[in-house]
Amino acid sequence: MALLAAHFDVSGVDFLFKRTKRNTEFFHFPYVYSKGIFSNQCSEKEFYTYLIEKLLLEREIKPSSCTIVTSGFFNPPDIDFKTKLSVEVSSLIENSNEFIPIFINNCAFVTKGVISSQERCQEEFTSLDQDFGRRDDDANIFCYPQVIPEDVSSQISIDSKIFDKIPNKLTFESGRKLVFTGGRFSHKIPYKELDYVLILEVLRGLGVFDVYLDSFNSFSLLKTVQIYDKSLVTDAYEYFEKLGSFIRTGGACECLFSTGLGDDQLIEIEENKIFVLPVVLESPARLSIKSRDLGTIDIRTTGGKIGLVFDTRSEKRSIYDDVKLLNECVKQFEVILKK
Amino acid sequence: MLVPVVRRITENKCFVERVFPVDGEWDVSVGDFVEPFDYLGKCRFSQNSMILPEKFKPINFASPRKFYYKDTLIGKAGKEKIYAPYDGNLVENRDKKYVFEEIERDYSLLSGVWGNVKSLFENRSALIETQSRDVLFSASTNVYVSGELVVFPNPSDILKKSYLENFIKDARKKIIYIGNNVSLDVVRRAYELGASAILSGSVHSEVFEFAQKYNFGLGVFSGFGDIRTPEEVYKFLSSVSYRYVFFEGEKNILRVPIRKEDLDKISARNNKKELNEKIDPKYVKNIEKNMNVQVLQKPYFGWIGIVDSISESSIFVKFGLNDKSVEIQSPNFLIVE
Numbered sequence: 001m002a003l004l005a006a007h008f009d010v011s012g013v014d015f016l017f018k019r020t021k022r023n024t025e026f027f028h029f030p031y032v033y034s035k036g037i038f039s040n041q042c043s044e045k046e047f048y049t050y051l052i053e054k055l056l057l058e059r060e061i062k063p064s065s066c067t068i069v070t071s072g073f074f075n076p077p078d079i080d081f082k083t084k085l086s087v088e089v090s091s092l093i094e095n096s097n098e099f100i101p102i103f104i105n106n107c108a109f110v111t112k113g114v115i116s117s118q119e120r121c122q123e124e125f126t127s128l129d130q131d132f133g134r135r136d137d138d139a140n141i142f143c144y145p146q147v148i149p150e151d152v153s154s155q156i157s158i159d160s161k162i163f164d165k166i167p168n169k170l171t172f173e174s175g176r177k178l179v180f181t182g183g184r185f186s187h188k189i190p191y192k193e194l195d196y197v198l199i200l201e202v203l204r205g206l207g208v209f210d211v212y213l214d215s216f217n218s219f220s221l222l223k224t225v226q227i228y229d230k231s232l233v234t235d236a237y238e239y240f241e242k243l244g245s246f247i248r249t250g251g252a253c254e255c256l257f258s259t260g261l262g263d264d265q266l267i268e269i270e271e272n273k274i275f276v277l278p279v280v281l282e283s284p285a286r287l288s289i290k291s292r293d294l295g296t297i298d299i300r301t302t303g304g305k306i307g308l309v310f311d312t313r314s315e316k317r318s319i320y321d322d323v324k325l326l327n328e329c330v331k332q333f334e335v336i337l338k339k
Numbered sequence: 340m341l342v343p344v345v346r347r348i349t350e351n352k353c354f355v356e357r358v359f360p361v362d363g364e365w366d367v368s369v370g371d372f373v374e375p376f377d378y379l380g381k382c383r384f385s386q387n388s389m390i391l392p393e394k395f396k397p398i399n400f401a402s403p404r405k406f407y408y409k410d411t412l413i414g415k416a417g418k419e420k421i422y423a424p425y426d427g428n429l430v431e432n433r434d435k436k437y438v439f440e441e442i443e444r445d446y447s448l449l450s451g452v453w454g455n456v457k458s459l460f461e462n463r464s465a466l467i468e469t470q471s472r473d474v475l476f477s478a479s480t481n482v483y484v485s486g487e488l489v490v491f492p493n494p495s496d497i498l499k500k501s502y503l504e505n506f507i508k509d510a511r512k513k514i515i516y517i518g519n520n521v522s523l524d525v526v527r528r529a530y531e532l533g534a535s536a537i538l539s540g541s542v543h544s545e546v547f548e549f550a551q552k553y554n555f556g557l558g559v560f561s562g563f564g565d566i567r568t569p570e571e572v573y574k575f576l577s578s579v580s581y582r583y584v585f586f587e588g589e590k591n592i593l594r595v596p597i598r599k600e601d602l603d604k605i606s607a608r609n610n611k612k613e614l615n616e617k618i619d620p621k622y623v624k625n626i627e628k629n630m631n632v633q634v635l636q637k638p639y640f641g642w643i644g645i646v647d648s649i650s651e652s653s654i655f656v657k658f659g660l661n662d663k664s665v666e667i668q669s670p671n672f673l674i675v676e
Contacts, residue, residue, distance in 0.1 A: 012670075030670035031343050031623075036477040037673065039591040040349045042622055050622050054341070139544040139563040140640065143477045146670040147635050188652070190668065 002061050003232070006052065007089075007220040008032070008072035009183030010105045011145045013051070014217035016225065017059065021232060026216045026239075028186060029055075033077070036143040049080040071224040073105060073183070074117075085228045089182075090115055092223040098236075099212070100176050101219050102202060105183030106141070106158060109165045109202075116165040152191050152330075159184075159194060160320040163201045168316075174207020174297075179240055181214035193333035197326065199246065200274065200311055201319055206250045206294050211304075212240035244279065244304030248311045250293035255310070259285040267310075274325065275310040276332040278339065279303030306336055340649065341623045344674045345633060347475050347560070347572050350605055353594070355452050355467050355585065360384055362462040363448065369458060373450040375583045375596060379465050380448055387441040389424055392416045395437050397429060404430045406442075413439065451485055451583040452596035470602045471585075471594045474572055476558040479588040480550045484535040488595070490516045490580040493573065499525045503532065510534045514556070514586055514593075516576050519567045523549055530555050536586040538576070538593065540568030541641070556586045558593060566641030569675075624674055632656060636671035643675055 005016040013029045029051065033044040042050070056063050069085040070076035076086045090110055093101045103110040108117030137154055141147050149155045162184065172178060180199055189195075195213065203209060218239040226233040247253075252271040258264040259281065269275045279285070284300035287308070301308065319326050363382025367373060397414035399405075407413050407423040414421055414429075414437075423429075427441040454469030491502050499517055503510060503525060511533035517525060521539040523546045529537050536556025541564055550557035560568050575595075585594040626632075630646045634656060644656040647664040654672060655664035 029341060035591040036475070037343055037345050038622065040351075040473040040475045041346055042620065046620075047622050050620065054623065133564070135544040136563040137637075139478070139547065140635070143562055144635050144673075148668060148671055150637050150668075150671070188669075 001065065001067055002056075002059075003067040003069070003225065003228075004052065004056060004061075005069045005071070005221045005225050006048075006076070007217045007224070008048070008070065008076050009186065009217065010073060010107050011183045011187050013048075014186055014221060015055065016218070016221040017055075018225075018232065019059070019061075026218060026221070027055075028188070028216065030188065031146045034143065034145055045078045045080065048077050052079060052081065067228070069224050069228050071220045073103070073108065073110075085224060087224055087227065089220055092220055092227075095227070096219075096223065098177070099179050100172065101179045101181055103182040103219075104162055104180065104185070104198070104202070106145070106162070108182075109162060110182075111170075114167060114170060116167060146187075148187065148189050152194065155189060155191055155194050156320060156326070159198045159201075160318065162198065163318055163320060166202060166204075171205030172203060172207075172209060174205065174209070177210045177212065178203075179212045179214055179219055181217060181219040183217070185213060185215050186217045192337055193330050196243070196306060196309070196333045197319055197329055199243070200309065200329070203246055203248055203311070206248050208289070208297060208299050209246045209248075210301075211243045211246050212237070213243050213305075214240050242302075242304035243306045244308055245287070245299070245301045246309045246311065247289060248313075249289065249291035251291055251312060251314045253289055253291035253294070253310065253312055255290070256288040257285060257308070258287075269310050269312050271312050271314055272325070273310070273312050274319070274329045274332070275312075276306060276336060277308040277310070278336050279307035280305070306333070340626045340654075340669060342626045342632075342670070342672065342674050343623050344621060344676050345475070346676050347569055348575055349473050349475075350470070350597075350602055350609075351473055352468075352470050354457065355454070355469050355471075355594070355596070356464050357448055357451065357467065358464040359448055359462070360446065363446075364462065365459055365465070367456050367459075367465070369456050371456045372454070373456060373467065374453055375449065375451050377450045378447045379450050379456075381445050382448070382462075383443045383445055385427070385440045385443050386446060387425060387427075389439045391421065391437040391439060393436065395421065397431075397437060400429060400431070402431050404428045407439075449583065451585070453598045454596075469596055470599055471596050472575070472605075474560070474575065474593040474595065476560060476588075476591040476593065477562045478547065479558040479586075479591050480547070480554070480556060482536065482554060482556040482586065482588040484514070484556045485583065485585045486512045486514045486535040488516070488576070488580060488582050488584045489513050490576045491518055492577075493518045493568070500528055503528055514538065514584055516573075520565050521546065526550060526555070526557065536588075538586075541566040556588060558586060558588065558591075561641040562635075564640060569643065626654060626674065631675040632667075632672045633675045634665075634667050634672050636667050639665060639667075 003018040007014045015027050017025045033047045053063050063081050068081050068083045070083050071087050073089045222233045222236045253269050255267045281302045284302050288298050290296045359382045361382050361384045363380045365380040367379050395416045406428050409426050411423045413423050425441045430438050452469040454467040457466045457468045459465050512535050514536045516538040519540040526546050538558045540561045542559050544563050560572050579595050628646050634642050644658040647655045647657045653666050653668045657664045
């Protein structure tokens with residue numbers, strides 16, 4: 001029997017479709033039900049029922065002959081089809097043990113033990129510290145939640161509000177695998193470099209973190225499917241993109257990077273800098289890091305799409321508040337993305 | 340590429356509830372056919388009141404209430420003399436504050452719609468089965484009000500306030516379409532004049548925040564910023580000016596009652612056998628060349644254009660200004676029907 005998993009976020013809907021046990025298809029619908037678009041035509045329930053029916057019929061599957069499971073932030077919406085499982089994102093996160101999911105969308109920040117969100121996205125556009133145009137843009141995103149900002153500065157404004165939602169006391173344990181997921185990363189914004197800046201802002205605590213990016217909300221989809229039937233998901237990692245190792249030293253540091261091929265590199269990084277070293281390897285290289293706060297750490301890493309990202313900031317100051325650092329950071333990521 | 344279809348004006352069969360402010364007496368029975376200016380019934384209650392300032396001291400007052408004719412001196416607030424604004428009673432509350440309440444007057448409840456009385460709930464509300472054209476708001480305050488619709492002819496910014504103050508006899512209880520954009524001072528003035536709701540193509544977010552704060556009806560058709568009202572919406576509103584309409588802010592709609600015959604004509608035009616026939620409502624469609632789209636990307640935010648060509652993750656749209664087409668990224672557009 002075919003299976004459809006749907007994840008409903010605040011700016012789009014992601015789907016995982018399995019015609020057979022071995023076959024998996026992900027697809028993204030970049031819109032959501034919004035009263036400002038549909039309230040004179042249909043309810044949220046009617047809209048999503050119609051959407052699921054249409055997507056299944058396009059794949060020549062009758063909804064009645066398909067297993068449907070749903071997840072959502074906070075809750076998945078009601079639909080007219082009988083679902084085998086409906087689950088909240090926060091429960092999926094709490095049930096995750098092999099890695100730490102960090103779920104971010106324009107309304108919320110959720111990770112293990114933390115849910116930071118405003119009741120409604122609308123509350124956002126009452127912030128008075130912005131100019132007229134920016135406040136109107138934010139208000140339009142409330143009416144049309146799917147809208148992707150047309151310039152980098154608008155996206156930075158949205159991201160800095162996400163940053164404000166993160167509790168100050170939050171820290172992540174060094175050495176953990178972190179998966180960044182949620183609507184902020186599945187929504188296809190054209191400025192990918194800002195994804196990595198946001199990740200840097202979210203990381204708290206000193207140490208080395210293996211960072212993965214989930215651009216399809218596959219964490220929520222796979223976890224929901226896994227809860228329904230464990231045998232349908234074997235390896236979730238294959239659907240995540242490995243970005244590399246993010247290293248937070250808390251001050252100036254020295255690193256020795258050794259691939260074992262005689263091309264050892266000694267890297268010295270000043271305090272309050274972000275430095276990106278592009279590294280993608282098949283076999284792990286050795287990295288020794290020495291800093292005042294971190295002490296000496298030896299790790300083995302294969303890098304990833306971005307490679308090794310060193311963050312030597314000692315203050316808790318946001319990158320978004322430091323234009324020079326933000327520009328340097330964005331430029332480094334841009335160079336890597338262009339390769 | 341699947342894209343939602345936005346329909347600014349839709350036709351619906353619906354129920355409208357008409358409610359007495361206090362218990363009343365019905366002039367209609369279940370099954371009766373009513374028209375917008377038919378009275379459903381009447382009740383009596385004080386329709387105006389004035390809260391007096393804390394320093395108010397009454398003259399010749401006998402607690403807890405005393406009747407005064409209009410323009411009679413009722414007391415002083417400091418050096419300022421205060422006169423009765425209408426025939427009514429001065430009332431002293433438990434907290435020693437004063438309120439002047441107008442005497443009870445008859446209040447007739449209008450039907451407001453063409454339809455059949457479906458049910459009467461005690462002496463309080465009537466449910467009428469009717470039909471309407473619903474105009475979609477991009478954003479609206481969560482207010483439910485009804486009243487006569489007044490449509491301004493999209494005046495320039497300078498004239499909007501003057502239209503509001505001078506060109507309508509009485510703004511009280513009216514639902515007023517102001518223009519493509521409405522400023523804070525105009526909305527504030529409308530609120531002071533006792534209008535029920537204001538409609539416009541767009542507002543700046545501060546105007547919306549003002550309306551939210553004072554629980555005042557405000558509906559915008561296009562969005563925030565300075566965006567024009569869609570032409571079809573403006574034409575339709577102009578055609579139903581002075582009609583009794585329902586501002587349903589929670590549902591983001593302006594409900595405009597219509598005759599059944601008019602609805603049948605529209606249905607025939609749309610080639611539908613009957614309304615609410617949701618065989619294939621098509622809330623989303625694959626985008627195709629020559630479709631009308633509403634663009635949600637600056638500097639064309641809110642503009643409506645025609646799809647010229649389609650690429651994998653964007654479309655090219657012509658706005659009729661010249662032969663050039665503009666690239667709009669997915670999902671920054673909606674199909675308009």
